């Protein structure tokens with residue numbers, strides 16, 4: 001007889017697939033929730049994207065961006081998809097383009113860069129920040145925050161031509177920055193041919209409007225939130241991600257609709273003011289309806305996703321989710337361990353959709369590893385709320401692995417920013433393991449490793465070179481064990497096939513020969529217990545959590561439903 005000991009995972013790890021069955025075509029235009037969109041209400045992307053239309057060189061997604069085109073002789077009206085994201089046909093809006101001379105065409109051609117398979121016009125962007133004196137929440141420091149904003153702008157396809165910041169105790173209610181700074185930026189706009197001014201903090205509708213007035217209507221003004229939303233919009237590749245981004249954009253747009261109408265007012269020479277006010281109300285109502293429809297659709301996507309994951313819980317393999325600051329190396333780690341081949345690049349928000357893959361450890365144990373969307377400081381709350389379905393992957397995992405880019409000068413601040421977002425999610429009860437990644441890039445890798453060794457719950461790795469991955473798997477296994485309970489169980493000799501399942505889903509601690517006659521309480525009802533000399537039964541001791549073992553036996557081997565669980569004695573370990 002053989003007595004073995006193993007552990008089983010938390011009872012409800014939910015498993016999912018990266019591409020959901022109800023989304024055969026991620027860029028499908030059949031999303032009914034968006035059909036209410038009118039061209040005026042659709043959030044306008046920041047980047048200008050080239051469309052494949054004969055005779056049209058550039059399609060501008062918004063009236064503002066049309067203005068950035070070099071002055072041309074003639075105007076033409078074309079329709080075309082703005083940026084290839086999942087928008088409805090009805091959203092495809094007429095956009096103004098200019099027919100240009102060959103010289104103009106060449107110069108515009110040179111400014112297009114390829115972003116996520118789309119050609120994006122690299123507008124000249126100028127960055128503006130405010131350092132709030134004595135603000136304890138401002139852990140990043142204004143220069144670092146602006147550096148990150150520059151990275152975001154680069155990811156969105158913009159060209160940074162300059163930046164500035166101002167120290168203020170409180171931002172100006174009307175223009176966010178002081179009037180002197182506004183004049184300084186106006187000069188920079190002329191000198192550097194600036195087309196977009198991006199503010200590092202979220203601006204109110206009034207501030208946006210006033211700054212646009214101050215800088216002139218050819219200059220687009222936006223904030224960090226709009227930039228992040230725009231990147232998400234560019235990157236959304238699945239139906240679910242597109243829905244979530246659309247919702248976040250509409251929520252962001254709702255209080256800012258006045259800005260859009262004031263633009264039209266300018267065109268009409270201020271003659272339609274009263275009508276405009278009425279129109280804003282109508283627009284807001286339409287937008288609210290759209291938000292409601294989107295929320296409903298997302299709720300059904302969520303339910304679908306949940307049902308799908310529940311079906312996969314028949315074999316409760318633990319799920320480990322990778323969380324962390326954007327660009328920390330989560331996808332690289334998933335690729336190294338599983339060969340998933342997901343996109344990993346030196347850009348912010350490379351990943352939007354979660355991907356789950358099975359990790360097989362050397363000792364035969366398995367866990368599922370889920371790559372998730374990265375976080376960032378000042379992450380728009382609308383985005384966190386809209387990505388609820390995606391972020392549920394984290395809240396339903398057995399273990400969270402917080403991946404940190406330890407070579408980054410602001411690693412500590414990034415850790416705090418991630419913890420802040422996590423505190424908004426319902427994940428405080430989930431065990432956490434911290435991984436210091438990119439140790440190969442650290443100033444002193446050896447010192448960093450020694451520092452990690454001193455700390456509990458920290459593993460030092462290089463996802464790129466593969467250094468420390470075995471330590472990582474061991475640490476994951478140890479951590480998973482913490483969330484399991486100890487179970488001692490007898491497997492009847494003639495139910496030996498259960499052993500492989502038990503090894504797969506639990507952690508076998510010990511295997512011992514056990515003579516049934518000495519432990520009559522383990523005598524199986526379904527199997528035949530053999531006495532000494534007649535054969536061995538298998539008695540296992542394992543960690544599991546309550547129903548997991550019952551589920552395992554019930555759902556994977558119904559014929560042993562009566563025999564196995566009734567002979568497993570459980571105790572919290």
Ligand SMILES: Nc1nc2c(ncn2[C@@H]2O[C@H](COP(=O)(O)OP(=O)(O)OP(=O)(O)O)[C@@H](O)[C@H]2O)c(=O)[nH]1
Nearest residue numbers: 327328329330331332344345349350351374463464
């Ligand atoms: N030197 C070094 N570079 C790494 C390591 N891990 C990841 N990188 C690089 O860091 C960049 C970002 O890696 P990703 O895996 O895309 O990062 P991520 O956390 O998935 O980023 P998001 O999807 O944006 O949240 C890529 O250029 C990787 O090659 C590492 O251990 N060492």
Ligand SMILES: [Mg+2]
Nearest residue numbers: 330331350351
């Ligand atoms: Mg990633």
